Structures are given as structure tokens and as C-alpha cells.
Amino acid sequence: MGSRSEARDRPRSTESEHRPATGGDRRADETDSGDKGDGDVALDVEGLSKTFGSGQDAVTAVDGVSFSVERGEVVGLLGPNGAGKTTTIKSALGLVVPDEGIVEICGVDVSTDPRTAYGHVEAMMEGARNQYWRLTVRENLEYFTAISGEDPATVRDRHDRLLEAFDLREVADTQVRTLSRGMKQKSSIASTLARDVDVAFLDEPTLGLDVESADELRRQIRAIATERDVGILLSSHDMDTVEAICDRVVIVDEGEVVVDDTVEALLGVFETQRYRLTVRGVEPAAVADLDVAVEAVTELDGRVRFDVTADSDAVYRLMRELDGRGARLEAVETDTPDLEGAFRSVTGDDRATTGGGGA
């Protein structure tokens, strides 16, 4: 029942209460990294800062960002448009020179030894454009493998696995330019994962995919991260993707990390759910002494609507009370907590989270 639309209606004041509660820039080792095996860090970002321009025109895009990604872990990097996601990723890769901060990829400092570091990392920054459209899907996989120094012939099995995983086997020898938008996107991801990398950056991996393909793609990315023990940092506006495959979420806002936590913990921000009960046969005043916190009572043409945020015990109690007062239940709506709600809550952002663009 319309959980999404109701999430958007959630009062700002209630949301903002959660912002500090999720704990600022908690480090991975303070979260649940204990169950990630050996805790082998693929990407470690410490105190990354970048300001563009100078004087009055200076814009601080990234301000002391720290986070890490372990091997086999999928981490979602989220933030409203202009929050600094893209600059964070580009700075972490050395594509943008940061003003401050240390980035290590598999223990190698990106600024002092970029070539060795780049032996461990690949990135899809430009979605479907991230490849040569006049080459075939397989040629792209082979080309980007070879320019990283690996022999494409000896890793053909890996490439076959990728083509299979992303449903590209039948179009392996087709030029990318002739493929659909979604297939191009998948080909681009496949070419990004074609190399033997320890960490991969994927910017908006499900952009342009239909629901079914996006579902499958999520499953495959998750599987590849686990099978190949690759740490994946994924930037997305698609909360379903993040919720489905990410172990952890890093939310940046105004250049700073405001949340670094597991998806479960983040959803746990809403330990209680919102319910909307619509009943007939009682006066609004009759509930004044109820033992349940009711946020809003609305009279609607002979019916009364109660908005409550409560756990299930309290909801049952409310229902019993209403039943005891002769109310007849007309409708019950629930607002299931989801990542989008959590995201809006911590960023205080009511802007749409769909659509491209970054900063």
C-alpha cells in the first residue's frame, strides 16, 4: 500500500531527528566488518578533501571523507545530487588530484604509486559510454584486459563467465553500437570487470535497465563480488539496487560522510513502522486518552484517520482500544521502512532520488 508515496510525505521534523543518530562517519571496523572474513581492505580512503577554485569562488566538493571497502564487499555510495559522490570517486582514483587525504588500493598509495595501484582497480564512470561502441562486446572485454597488461587469451573463461552472467553471450560478437541501451550498459559493466581487479567502481550500474534486467544485474554483481572476492563501490540513485546488493552504505552530503553503516542498521533507524488506520463510529476526541502516541487525527466525512508510528504491540493496543469504543475498521495502511526513506531521513532531502547526474 503506497509505501513510497507516503515516505515522501513524512514530516521533515521527524526525519531530522534521525540524522545525528546514525552516527556520523563511523568506520568500517566499528560496524560489522567482523563477519567479512579476514577483513582484507581493498580500498581505504582517509581524510579526502578537494576544493575547486579559490577565493570567493572556491567550492569544497569533498571535505574530509573517510571510508573503506573490503574485498568481497559491496558498498553503496549515496548522496543527493551535488553531494560530492563523483568527486569522491574521482579523487579516490587519482582522476582528480585531492588537496588532502590518503587513498590506498590494496595497500598501495594511489598518489605515490599510481601504476601499481591501477593494477588493482577498474572503474565504470560513464555508464554505457565507458567502452568502444564500434568494437564488439567481446573485443571490448579483450581490449580493456590487454591494456592493463593481462593476456585476454588466458582469461577467456573469465570473459565467458561475464558474458554469461550479464546475458551477453549471444551478442558477444555484435558491435556495441547496435545494442539496446540496457545491453550497452551491461556490456560496459562486463568490460569493467573483465580485468583481474580487486576493487571496482560502478557508477549507476542499473541506469537504463528494465526492472527484470536490473534485478538480474544486481544478482550477478553481488555474485561476482563474492566469487571473485572483489570489493565494489557502487554509486547509485536507485535505492532498490543499493538495498538489494550492498553490505554497507556510505552516505555523503555536502562533501562529508554523514552515514557509514550496514544497510540493516540503516533500515533499523525505523525500528517502528508508520500505520494509518481509518475507522468509522468514533469521535476524534475519544482517543485523547489512548495509551498510544498518535501523530495525527484527521476527520474525513464521518470517518476518522489515525496516523501512528509504533511497534506492533502498540498498534494492537490501539486497535483493541478502538474496538472497545465501537469503532469499525475501514482501512489499514502501512509504511514499510526502506532505504529511500532512510536516505531522505539522513540527508533531509526531499528531492527526487531518481535520475542521473552527480557531482
Place this chain on the structure above:
Amino acid sequence: MSPAESGGYPRLLGAVVRREVVLFLRYPFEALGTIVVLGVLFAGIFLGGTALAGQAMADSIEGIVVGFFLWILAIGAYGDVAGDVAADASWGTLERHYLTPFGFGPVLLAKAAAKLLTHFVYAGVLLAVALVLTGTTLELDLVTILPVAVFTVASAFGIGIAFGGLTVLYKNVTSWMELVNFVLAGLIAAPLVGNDLLLALPLAQGSALLQRAMRDGVRLWEFEPASLAILVGTGVGYLLVGYLVFTLCQRRARRLGVLGDY
């Protein structure tokens, strides 16, 4: 994996050359188009020149054919290198070439070398066309022509790499490149007699030596050591300066956060 552990630079070069060859064969019309356009251009120069200048044209036809051959190589070395960077930036593939264990510079050098290779093919085909069209015969001693041509175009190559860097930084430098195109054509054609300083300019010395090799049949080992030293020095020098400009430009582009934007 470091390049040392892997297939090394030959694999990198192999991959970029393979891509050029695949596209060359996949889009023959495009390659053919380039050859036809350049062929028509030459025919225009030759026929127009013959009609206007008659004997004078006939006397200098060998030089014009050699200059034409060198010009095709030079525009390949110069224009295609910068064009390749611009194309990668607009396609969204530039940043992927940055993220390789070989380093951005060596990857772009390899890509540029692959481009140049295709232009050697164009230049060879067009040289044959020009020779047939004009009924000229030239000394085609490859042992002499190839090294001289390689060091000659190395200077244009260096300028191309520098413009590749400027493209990364400023995005659209086409109008400046057109200006340099004219200058390069001028340097191929200009007689260098009487001014040693001109020898330090790109293409100039190589052009002069190539003329002597192809028209007069002078062999590589028959050139004065000083002439060869100038050829090698200008070739390597411009290449190094170009690479330095490229490195500075990409560093600045990364500081400004504009690498890969187009």
C-alpha cells in the same frame, strides 16, 4: 599486476594496434574515403600545377610527390594523435586509459603509434598513386626511407602529443591545430638553404633528407653525420617536449578535475 609481471609494453601496443586494424577493416569505406580525398587533393595540385606552371611543375614534381608523402605521415602523427585523445574524452573511454598499470602517457603513446601505423599504410598507397599519376620514378630504398621518415614524423608526433595534452586540458583546440597544420605543411615545403636555425624546426631537416634520399638516391650511410644528428635530435627533442607538455597538461587537468570531461 604490474606491467613487468604481465605481457609488458608489447601487449599494450598489440592491443591498440589490433583495435586500429579491426576498425580499419570493419569500416573500409572510412579508410577508403581518407585515401580518395587525399588522392583527389594531390591530383588537384598536380593537374592544376601542370596547367598553370607547365615545365616548372614538371621539374619539381619529384619533390612535390615526396613532400606529399611526408605530409600525409605528418598529419597522421600530428592530427590523429590529438584527435584520438579528443575522441576518447568525448566517448567516455579516456579515463579508462588513465587507470592502467602502464600509466596514461605510455598508453597514449601506444595509441598514437598505432594511429601512425595506419597513416604509413595511407601514405604508402597514396605514394603509389602519385607515382603512377605523375609517371615519376623515385628511389624507394626502405632501409633509408623508413628510419628517416620515422625520425621526421617523430617531431610532428611530439607536437601531436602536446596537443593531446592541451585537448585534455582545454577540450577544444581545433582552431589552433589548423594553424599548426599550415605551419607543418610550410615546413615540409620550405627550402632550408642558408638558415641553420630553420633546421631545428619540426619536419624541416627530415623533409630535406627525405627529398635527397628519394629523389637523388642518397643512402642512409651516405648522409653527413651532422645531418643525421640533427634529424635524430629534432625528432627525439620534439617528442620529449611534447610528452612533457602532455604530462603537465594532464596533471593540471586532474587538479582542476576536468580530465575526461568533454
